């Protein structure tokens with residue numbers, strides 16, 4: 876099974892995350908590469924912070 880980043884569409888290979896075509900026949904697992912994971916986490920944290928600001 877290959878893991879593909881749902882943000883930048885890079886796939887996890889032996890040498891790290893690379894842009895690579897994957898056959899549709901292969902089983903693909905969607906996830907986040909380390910870079911997009913950090914960006915997404917920061918976005919979520921910012922949104923939580925903003926929600927807290929609105930509530931108080």
Ligand SMILES: [Zn+2]
Nearest residue numbers: 880883908911
């Ligand atoms: Zn990514």
